[in-house]
Amino acid sequence: MSSLGELRTLALNARKGGVKLKNRFPDNKAGYAFIAPWLVGILVFTIGPMLYSLYLAFTNYNLLQPPHWAGTANFxxxxxxxxxxxxxxxxxxxxxxxxxxxxxxxxxxxxxxxxxxxxxxxxxxxxxxxxxxxxxxxxxxxxxxxxxxxxxxxxxxxxxxxxxxxxxxxxxxxxxxxxxxxxxxxxxxxxxxxxxxxxxxxxxxxxxxxxxxxxxxxxxxxxxxxxxxxxxxxxxxxxxxxxxxxxxxxxxxxxxxxxxxxxxxxxxxxxxxxxxxxxxxxxxxxxxxxxxxxxxxxxxxxxxxxxxxxxxxx
Structure with missing residues (x-):
């Protein structure tokens, strides 16, 4: 009987610990899903073009031919x-x-x-x-x-x-x-x-x-x-x-x-x-x-x- 009570106590403590752990590390999947369009937008339409323009700043590029590396010539x-x-x-x-x-x-x-x-x-x-x-x-x-x-x-x-x-x-x-x-x-x-x-x-x-x-x-x-x-x-x-x-x-x-x-x-x-x-x-x-x-x-x-x-x- 005592062993059964101990098992119940352990199970209850484990459940409480799981709740505490879940509270400390909440499931943010829903939040990430909601901000995903914004993340995709800023990566594709803002950060991506900015990094590409930084690369183009060191090239000769006329929109008609592939860019050629020019170093700091533009600056x-x-x-x-x-x-x-x-x-x-x-x-x-x-x-x-x-x-x-x-x-x-x-x-x-x-x-x-x-x-x-x-x-x-x-x-x-x-x-x-x-x-x-x-x-x-x-x-x-x-x-x-x-x-x-x-x-x-x-x-x-x-x-x-x-x-x-x-x-x-x-x-x-x-x-x-x-x-x-x-x-x-x-x-x-x-x-x-x-x-x-x-x-x-x-x-x-x-x-x-x-x-x-x-x-x-x-x-x-x-x-x-x-x-x-x-x-x-x-x-x-x-x-x-x-x-x-x-x-x-x-x-x-x-x-x-x-x-x-x-x-x-x-x-x-x-x-x-x-x-x-x-x-x-x-x-x-x-x-x-x-x-x-x-x-x-x-x-x-x-x-x-x-x-x-x-x-x-x-």
């Missing part, structure tokens, strides 16, 4: 390509001017919408709409109609007697500026993020500041801005990355040439020309990895600089 060529460095200069001007102005406008409108005005949802949707359309072909074509020689802007200026206004998109002195304005116009996405951040600032801070006699400017620089620095940093990193990848606007406005006089020749547009116009796919792949290094370096620099101006509310 050496980049340092002696004046159009590449001009395209990088144009892109840096575009990013350096467009991103700060876009974020400043987005923050100003977010503060305005945070005042609890009527129809907030409507205004938020209207202001967000340009972000959805800013990179589209239709908006780029519309931009040429607005800033063309006979466009809407010049027609408006003619009302006030200004009849010798330039063709803004066809003048090398103003063409890049029109694209910067287009980028600033797509402020909706960072604005919504700023608005969400403003909703997290406790009202008691503003109430205490008002009781101490702090004005609107003082409340902004002493309360709003410091508490929003993590959100500003987040938007800054994202918008810098997105701005470096801008392509459609310059392609449509310039007709794919980067003109006039290469004034709208973005780095991505020059990369496209090398890859699909001149069929220098190996060189274009090297340019793509160079752009990745630039974006990665600037992102790392932003993270390093953030320690001096980003404040986290512990």
């Amino acid at each position: 050496v060529q980049m340092f002696h390509d004046p159009r590449l460095w001009n395209s990088l200069k144009v892109t840096l001007i575009y990013v350096g001017i467009g991103v700060p102005l876009q974020l400043a406008l987005a923050l100003a409108l977010a503060i305005l919408l945070d005042r609890g005005m009527r129809g907030l949802g409507f205004y938020r949707s209207v202001f967000y709409l340009p972000s959805l359309l800013g990179g589209s072909v239709a908006v780029a074509i519309l931009w040429t109609q607005v800033f063309g020689k006979n466009g809407l802007l010049n027609s408006f200026l003619a009302i006030f007697g200004i009849h010798n206004a330039p063709g803004w998109v066809s003048d090398p002195n103003f063409a890049l500026g029109t694209l910067i304005v287009l980028h600033i116009w797509t402020f909706g996405s960072p604005m919504v993020i700023f608005l969400a951040g403003l909703r997290q600032v406790p009202d008691m801070y503003y109430e205490a500041a008002q009781m101490d006699g702090a004005g609107a400017a003082r409340r902004f620089f002493s309360i709003t801005f410091p508490l929003l620095t993590p959100i500003i940093f987040f938007n800054l990193v994202l918008q810098v990355i997105f701005a470096f990848q801008s392509f459609t606007q310059a392609y449509i406005v310039s007709g794919g040439t980067g003109g006039p006089s290469d004034s709208t020749m973005f780095f991505t547009l020059y990369l496209y020309q090398q890859a699909f116009t001149q069929l220098h796919m190996g060189y274009a792949s090297a340019m793509a990895w160079f752009l990745l290094l630039i974006i990665g370096g600037l992102t790392a620099l932003n993270f390093w600089l953030s320690r001096f101006w980003v404040f986290y509310d512990d």
